[in-house]
Amino acid sequence: MRIFKQWVVAIALYVAMILDGCLAAVLHQTMSYGNSRASLLLLPIAVMVVAFEDDRNAKEVWLALAAGVIADLYFYGIIGVYAVGLPVMSAFGRWYSRVFPELFIFRLIGLLLMTSAFSVYVWLIFRLIGWTHSSLGQAGMSILYTAGWSALLTVLTYWIWAKLARNYPFLVDLDNYRY
Amino acid sequence: MKKFFQNRKMLSALGTVVAFIILLGSTVLLRNDLNSPLFIQSLGNDIVSVGSRIVSVPVGWLSGGINNVDAIINAVSENDHLKRKVSETAQVEAENEALKKENAQLKSAAGVKSTLTTYSTTNASVVSRSADSWTEILTIDKGKASGLKKDMAVMSGGGVIGRILEVDAVTSKVELITTTDDSANRFAVQATASNGKTIHGIITAESGGTITFTQASSSSKLTKGTKVYTSGLGGTSPKGLLIGTVTNTTKDSFGLSDLIKIKPAGNLDDTSVVTVVKRSVTG
Numbered sequence: 001m002r003i004f005k006q007w008v009v010a011i012a013l014y015v016a017m018i019l020d021g022c023l024a025a026v027l028h029q030t031m032s033y034g035n036s037r038a039s040l041l042l043l044p045i046a047v048m049v050v051a052f053e054d055d056r057n058a059k060e061v062w063l064a065l066a067a068g069v070i071a072d073l074y075f076y077g078i079i080g081v082y083a084v085g086l087p088v089m090s091a092f093g094r095w096y097s098r099v100f101p102e103l104f105i106f107r108l109i110g111l112l113l114m115t116s117a118f119s120v121y122v123w124l125i126f127r128l129i130g131w132t133h134s135s136l137g138q139a140g141m142s143i144l145y146t147a148g149w150s151a152l153l154t155v156l157t158y159w160i161w162a163k164l165a166r167n168y169p170f171l172v173d174l175d176n177y178r179y
Numbered sequence: 180m181k182k183f184f185q186n187r188k189m190l191s192a193l194g195t196v197v198a199f200i201i202l203l204g205s206t207v208l209l210r211n212d213l214n215s216p217l218f219i220q221s222l223g224n225d226i227v228s229v230g231s232r233i234v235s236v237p238v239g240w241l242s243g244g245i246n247n248v249d250a251i252i253n254a255v256s257e258n259d260h261l262k263r264k265v266s267e268t269a270q271v272e273a274e275n276e277a278l279k280k281e282n283a284q285l286k287s288a289a290g291v292k293s294t295l296t297t298y299s300t301t302n303a304s305v306v307s308r309s310a311d312s313w314t315e316i317l318t319i320d321k322g323k324a325s326g327l328k329k330d331m332a333v334m335s336g337g338g339v340i341g342r343i344l345e346v347d348a349v350t351s352k353v354e355l356i357t358t359t360d361d362s363a364n365r366f367a368v369q370a371t372a373s374n375g376k377t378i379h380g381i382i383t384a385e386s387g388g389t390i391t392f393t394q395a396s397s398s399s400k401l402t403k404g405t406k407v408y409t410s411g412l413g414g415t416s417p418k419g420l421l422i423g424t425v426t427n428t429t430k431d432s433f434g435l436s437d438l439i440k441i442k443p444a445g446n447l448d449d450t451s452v453v454t455v456v457k458r459s460v461t462g
Contacts, residue, residue: 018230021307021318025235026242028308029448035388040310073220074227075309075316077210077345077352080203122311129207130361132313133385142312 008168009050012161013067016046017074031149036138038145039122041115043071045153047086048111049161051093054169063170064090081125085118108154115150119143210345211362214329221347225322228350231306232320239451246449295411295418297459300334301325305450306350315355317341319453322349330364332409332416332456338444339366339409339420343455351455355447356422357388367413368392368422370406372399379410382422382441390423392439401425401439417458421445 024031024040031038047064054060068083075082092114100106123139126132134142168174184190215221250257286294303321321327323346331343333353342364344354354363365381370392372378379396392407401407405425411418423441431438 014227014230015234018227018234018307019238020310021231022235022238024310025305025308025317025451026238032448037312039312042310070223070227073223074318075311076314077216077220078203078206080199080206083202084199119312123313125203126311126313129203131359133359134313139312146312 002173005168006171006173009054009164009170010063010067012164013043013046013050013063014070016043017067017071020071021075031145033141033145036141036145038142038149039119040153041118041146041150042153042157043067043082044086044089044115044118045111045150045157046161048089048093048114049107049154049158050165050170051090052097052107052110053162053165055094055097057169057172059171060094061087061090078129081122085121089114089118104158107158108151111154112147112150116143116147119146215323216345216347224318224345224347225349228306228318228320228347231318235304235306242451293459295458295460298417299457299459301327301455301457303351303453303455305453314360315341315358316344317353317355317450317453319351319353319455320349321455322347322351324349325455326457327351327455328457330415331458332366332420333453334420334445334456335450335453336444336446337421338446339416339422340443340445340447340450340453342366342416353453356382356390356443356445357384357447359384364413364415366416366422367410368407369410370401370408370425372397372405373402374399379412380439382407388447390441390443392425392441393436395437395439400437401428403427406444407441411458411460415458417456417460420456 020040020042023042027040028037031040047060047067051060051064064086065083068081068086069079071082071086072079093110096110097107100110120139120143123132123134123142127134209217216224286292301321303319303325305317306320307318309316319333327343327346329343329346332339333341333343339356341353341355341358343351344363345352354360356366365383367379368382369377369379376397376399378399378401380392380394382390383393384390392401395401403425407422407425409416409418409420409422421444423443423445426440426442428437428439430436
């Protein structure tokens with residue numbers, strides 16, 4: 001049980017990744033607007049919130065890297081999309097939480113900035129390897145929709161990730177501080 | 180420059196960027212070239228898919244419930260449409276049966292066991308979809324264990340929706356026909372022009388989710404409503420799978436060749452169940 005508690009956040013990120021795929025299959029039509037479509041970024045949001053709430057834990061970056069590699073292989077079969085994006089988001093989240101006030105509105109702004117930056121990065125990578133021919137205008141609209149969906153997902157799920165990060169920090173044995 | 184090489188942080192940052200570029204490039208090449216993914220990747224995908232199957236069940240129930248409400252609302256108009264179709268079905272069925280019998284007799288007389296039109300099918304459920312805005316990849320719950328192979332055609336809602344991109348032990352990835360990926364394999368297709376001539380070509384996708392009939396083998400015109408089928412010439416998909424119908428014909432951006440736009444027959448948006456088509460004739 002002691003070891004399980006240390007891995008709760010990792011398991012939660014695994015569930016977030018699965019939910020990303022399952023919900024994308026179901027909400028595909030709802031998230032499409034003309035020629036543009038919003039991305040479902042539950043996993044990046046979870047990584048960012050965990051980084052906000054557990055900003056002293058350097059191991060979170062390694063967890064984000066591992067989650068990124070698994071997500072890349074599962075969704076695309078290549079490494080370099082989530083595997084780069086998630087550790088960068090985690091590192092940014094830890095820095096951001098130390099610099100800006102611990103208020104939800106500031107966290108939401110930071111999160112929207114990073115999810116938008118991540119969407120731009122994904123678009124650039126896919127343009128580079130020839131997986132998409134979407135123009136800058138189309139990409140801009142998709143990023144705008146993605147920001148909207150990310151804001152909604154953040155409002156709905158922030159408390160879950162925050163609670164998990166506070167109560168079960170990754171690879172930290174809280175039982176050591178009990179007595 | 181000397182200062183740069185003495186700065187460890189800068190050097191490690193540069194090293195990380197170079198390492199990721201190499202990793203990205205090599206995995207993209209591997210993905211395009213390998214017939215089956217590396218063992219470790221396949222194992223990882225199958226482990227993740229176990230969770231996906233569990234989670235997709237309640238998500239499916241929830242989504243199914245909402246769809247059922249929608250279906251009840253549309254039930255009356257759908258019922259009228261189906262009644263009209265049912266009256267035509269009996270005649271088509273009888274004709275189909277007679278043609279099948281005749282076809283089998285002719286094949287037997289000619290000593291032909293299987294042709295490009297012979298195939299078997301496997302049904303699969305969609306467990307997840309790529310979550311980003313730009314790729315069109317589905318994950319289905321059937322893989323190598325069910326006899327699936329890379330590049331097999333996948334159908335849903337009466338038409339082809341894509342092809343198998345990657346096969347793991349118990350799951351597979353499907354790339355939709357609307358993908359704009361430059362490295363994706365394309366379907367070889369055919370259609371009958373208004374003058375009765377058969378035109379061959381391939382299917383390519385434009386950004387925005389439209390598909391087009393390109394590299395047409397003849398300048399004969401395809402009129403609006405012409406059905407486009409797979410030709411079986413690509414080596415992986417059988418002949419006669421419906422791709423879609425021609426919506427309009429325009430000139431490409433250079434004004435040189437025809438750009439024939441096609442409305443896909445398959446349901447690309449609501450793909451909860453798909454059918455994988457296994458061609459009998461190999462090569």
